[in-house]
Amino acid sequence: MAGQGKILKYCVGIIIAVLVTHECVVETLDFPETSVDLEFSYIDGRLHHRIPRSAGLELLEFIVVIEVNASQAVVIEQIRASLASITFPLQLDNSTEVTAANITTVCQPNVTEYQCVCEDGYAWSYNNCKTYEACGDISFGSCGCINGIPSDGDMCVLESELPFTDFLFEIEVESSSISVIDEMRRYLQNITFPLQLDEVVEVLDVDITTVCNFNDSGYKCVCEDQYFWPCDKCKEYGSCDGITNNTCSCINDIPSDRQFCQTVSEITNNTACGQPPSVIPVPAEYLTEIQIDVDNPAIIDHLRNLLMFFSLPYTVSDSTNITEINITTVCSLNETQYQCKCEGLFVWPNDTCHSYEACDDITDGSCTCINALPIDGQFCQLKEVPPSDYVLDLDVRFYDLFLITYLRNLFTNISLPLTLSNSINITNIDMTTVCGLNGTEYECKCEQNHVWPNDTCRAYQVCDGIVGGTCGCIQALPSEGPLCQRDINECEDAVSVCGQYSDCINIIGSHVCSCWSGFNTFNKDSPVSRNNSCQDINECLFSPSVCGPNSICTNQLGSYNCSCLDGFTATVSSFPISINNTCTDVHECLNTLEVCGPNSRCTNSVGGYNCSCLSGFTVTKSSEPVSTSNPCNVTLPLTEYLIEIQINSMDSSITAQLRNLLMFFSLPYTISDSTNHYRNQHNYWYDLWLCFYQCKCEGLFVWPNDTCHSYDACDVITDGSCTCINALPIDGQFCQVLPSKYMIDIDVRFFDLFLVDYLRYIVRNVSLPLTLRNSINITDIDMTTVCGLNGTEYECKCEQNHVWPNDTCRAYQVCDGIVGGTCGCIQALPSEGPLCQRVTLPLTEYLIEIQINSMDSSITAQLRTF
Template identity: 25%
Template sequence: MYRYRNGPLISDTDECSSDTLNACDQLCNNTDGGYTCDCFRGYTISTDGRTCTDVDECINGSEKCHEQATCTNVVGSFTCSCNAGYNGTGTNCEDIDECENGNSPCDGNATCTNNAGSYTCTCNDGYTGTGRTCAGKQSTYCRNTHGQADCHEQASCRNTEGNYVCTCSAGFTGNGTHCEENSVCMNTEGSFTCRCKPGYIGSSCVDVRECEEDIDNCDDNADCTNTPGSFSCTCLPGYFGNGTVCTEVDECSTNNGGCEQRCTNNIGGFNCSCDSGYELNSDGLTCDEIDECSSNNGGCEQRCTNNIGGFNCSCDAGYDLNGDGLTCDEVDECSSNNGGCEQRCTNSIGSFNCSCNAGYELNNDGLTCDDINECIQGQICEQPHNCENTRGSYICGCDFGYNVDSNGLDCNGNNQDYFYNSQYTNECDQPDSCHTHAECTNNIGSYSCSCNTGYRGHGTVCNNVDECDELLDSCLPGLGICIDNPGSYSCACRDGYVGDGVTCEDIDECLTDNDKCSDDCFNTEGSYTCRCKDGYRLAVDGFNCNDIDECAEKIDNCEQVCTNTEGGFNCSCASGFTNVRDSCQGNKNECSSDTMNACDQLCNNTDGGYMCGCYRGFMIGTDDRTCTDVDECAKNELNDCDPNALCDNNQGGYTCSCRQGYTGNGTFCTDEDECTEGKHTCTENSVCMNTEGSFNCPCKSGYIGSSCVDVRECEEDIDDCDDNANCTNTPGSFSCVCHSGYVGNGTVCTGEK
């Protein structure tokens, strides 16, 4: 930015870049050739355009306090605080229900009624007072023997707060309004005696406490209740009878206890359970079939079929199920009867293919092969009329006087003057006339070659016959293995069999100790299978046996506690129960003594055992016994500390304390006005301005820096004194005095006339 002054181009000075270049109280906005002043929020600019004065938001209506809150103006801002009887931030206030939060100020014998922003206390009937304090009215029922009280004439009356109590006199029994003598008068010669009625004892005929003294005849499974002069017996839940004899109710004997499948009777009740392959529904009675195939395909490698109470694994076509009942192995169809193929069988994943040897073609049935007659499929031999078809091949011959060429197809030489040649030649004596695996036969004027047994060809060329491929062997079908050799073959037996291959017998691996079974071995044709004793299950390797945990799989028949053992399980009674004739009976209160339970804090007795609990502020550990402190400060929803408070966890609870700059009880914190309460650290050359949770100290006009030091306007040449005036620095300002011979206010000086 530039501006002209008296002609020359001069760059603009940013007066806002230094507090010494502007006189703004708070904010400075640089302009072209000058600056303007502005104020922080909560202040307004004064008429001098420099200083800022506080805005009273509470008066001008710009505050946003709740209708049930009080607005308090502070320097540069305002605060909202909920009125008495309300709680909140000030911008939002809700009525405090003094009667519901457990801190009711009313007397214990008074009724608390919540009102908007307040409450009322009213003493209950029979009491009098302000409601905050209530005292019982002394009743007058007992003032007259036959007044308002309806006590028996053999009973005493005692006034209580707002009521009265009647008590039968000694020797009488009843509820006070009705009293009967506990003795019978018997006349004697010249006198009388008093004999206590049954159920009473002593000179005053007091009631015998049969239940407490354990002289009742109630059944062990019955509750004894003392009555005046007697007692009563009531069978416990799960038992029936007259109280002196109580018989356990076998809920399972009627309609199976309502259970859909299994019902187990126990002391005072029963439990429903389900067969293997089923699970108990939330009603505790019915069972739903478990679809084992819906989870991880039931463990099956290929196909899983769910059925009632279980499931089965099966395999795709071309696969066999292994002994583990889960995994599948690919079937080598070629290993059995050559897959039905006449010649060659090639196994593939899940299937197989048949093919034929050279010189044969596969029929439409995909199994059998027919010989190809090469001699009728065009001119193969040089002399077609001398072509001889063989199984799987052909042989080319030549007319008399010609020899078959080494390629087995062409004819060499001619028969000219053959019969007149007096020289006889034995071609068999000549090397390389016939193939190495052929026999040479000399003829008049010629010779012939024939392949040895086990070879096929026209004699000059002989190829090994694969008896195994062409099924020309005598190996035992299905069990024997054919091994091709040059000019021959040999037979051997498959694994699991013994013999020469022409005859094979099954090897009983179980008798020869060649099996790998850890338990029982069962021989099968060509192999064997392993089985386990009761209480064990065959492992996935098909050889070893693993113990069945009947307790974990819930296939035991224990009434209470099941303990797994190797190959079986044991049943026992839970703590507090005793085995009586293979039934668990009795209950012990483990919570009555610290030596009988392992609870860290609270103990709750249950039927046949106990459960541990914790005090408020603690939670039960994974061992269900020890209690650990809950860190309420770890999550905001676990404590009611104000957002401007610190949460300090302690054993079984927590404390809230307002952060620095806030005041309150920790659950409710408001901003502390350090400026009005004199808790700030601002210097005398600065102004204290309260902020949320803290305060600021902006310098007063004429002061600058973090310590608000005086601006040296004269020294820094930022005064507005006239050139013909002296500038004198003062605290926070400066003064201008015209030189001698000049007059004016110092900022403007003119020469004296």
């Protein structure tokens, strides 16, 4: 710790010396006062050994992080210049030296933002670029500027020390065309690496490692150049090219773990083949195709003979040998056609035969002659000859049971495949039959998982019984025919035996296939097999429907699903929908408010419902149906405006023309969604007035009484109005429409008799006429009808001086009797027609006698005249 303190002291001393220099510079240059704060931290680590190990000492390396707070950019520049002038390494004492001093990060305000910029050779990590928003581009997972100071104290780091993660992706491409794979090879060779995908991801390398294809002998997976199968894969799946240096480049299947070929450096624990590990590099093989243009067949034959007797391998250099030379393709004119024929064991692949019109038969997906030279430069390819399989029966004769047991163990522990030569492998060794004396009887017994076939069992005396057409022991060794045969479990790969969606049951010497539930064979009269495989049954096509009415059936693989149509639900909700649990109509209107919204009426229908607004309410959006999201609102009353337009014209023809124009104007005329013009046939009026020397009113318009008197009416004043005056009123008032009388029925619903009496009191005590506004007066208020329960009966009774008319009394049940063609009570509220009507009282005549005491005959005569 004392050593660490000393190092810090020296570092602090250097920095203070540098900063003092800056302070002097600042004062000399007459800059504003600068405040400098220092914060220190250090990171210790092991140095490389710079002194002999025998001394037993190790040098310690310290990275000292110093934060300088300066408000002037010139200070930072001066620090940068001073550090650049220091010669490193800087020896502090015999055991301490400063190897470098660098400015890594400069933070300062930039107009409205605070930015931290990295010096040359330094960068912000990707996390800081994202957390504090990079103020420049993010490239290769780093940036040079961020909009903030990291809260964890992070500074810019050397670009070489930025964290990067390497990923290895294996991509499997399925293609049966060799030309596609070759095209992919050529494409990958032309890509320039590293390939930048985005701001943080780059592809360093792309390689094809493994090519798997299917031929007559089954699957083969071959490694590309510089890639190999590890020894365990060579053993597990069988090498098709031999095992060398504990690796092979071809196996007879696709590994179940999807592991592909690897480089030698990636293959570990690879001594399972029993061969010693080798560091000898695997030689690379190259196929060189040479095109020779000659038209003379004699030269081609001469070339054939020359190559036939060429001594191979032919050494080109210490590291290069020519191991094989072949003529693959010969192209020439055949009379009028250009043909390319393959030599020896070479053939054209299937797609080339079809693309360029084969001039011989296509056999096993290949041909030997086409009518063109392929434009992709591809020549004939070596035909892959499938390896030959041989079964060798070895008859070993001895009667020592110990030796038989030893032989069993020996065969069990042999590592297979066993390579005899480059072209011969032993892939399986099987001990099938053991014959010997059992007491006085000679018996031939089958080894485990082996049986005698049915014919042999019946030809020779069986010593254990025949089961499933096979037996395990006979009392002779057949002079001809096979020995015991392996009882193969044909169901190990059920799909390849029975096809998809089936079960395979193994029996001795055979198997039985059956379809899964929900599946059936296309040909129901034939047994299940790979050629008559199981197919999904579409239960939704059954008649009657498996789901029942008002439902939807959805077919699924091996099954089906039932669901109800919109507006229907399962009769029993806890059970799935079926022919026994059908879909019934949903009564959506049980809660109108939740279905249609407020102020609405819900009408149920089969499989649905209909919403409508109550009287006095309208839907919010008229183009859409009523719903909770489009509710009913109170209908706002229309506002009427009277617009008067004055036209000054002395020409009566213009007035007549205007009259005709307005007469035939199509109304209502929409100005906006809420504004219309109407004409008089809809009980709304246009106000047209005409003034010449006189001002006359049109149609149903009149001058009011005071105007008639003020401006000298030019026609008769009737009912307090006239239609003609001899001037235009100076107050700008025009002719006015005659007042209209309206009778409004108000339906008030409540069943509290106290409230009914209270309403009667209010109606009787209203002071009439009641002015609502200048043009509207209420002249009469009449309470006519009261409906409510009378015990258990619903009755509608008329108020005082009101009766039900005769038709209404007869249409509904009367609860008080019909008198004079009217009644006062019925047992319903009529859906249409008037309510109770006021009784018209007959006029009463009175005879009045007046006695006048007068002797003056003139008064009497005057009274007579009156």
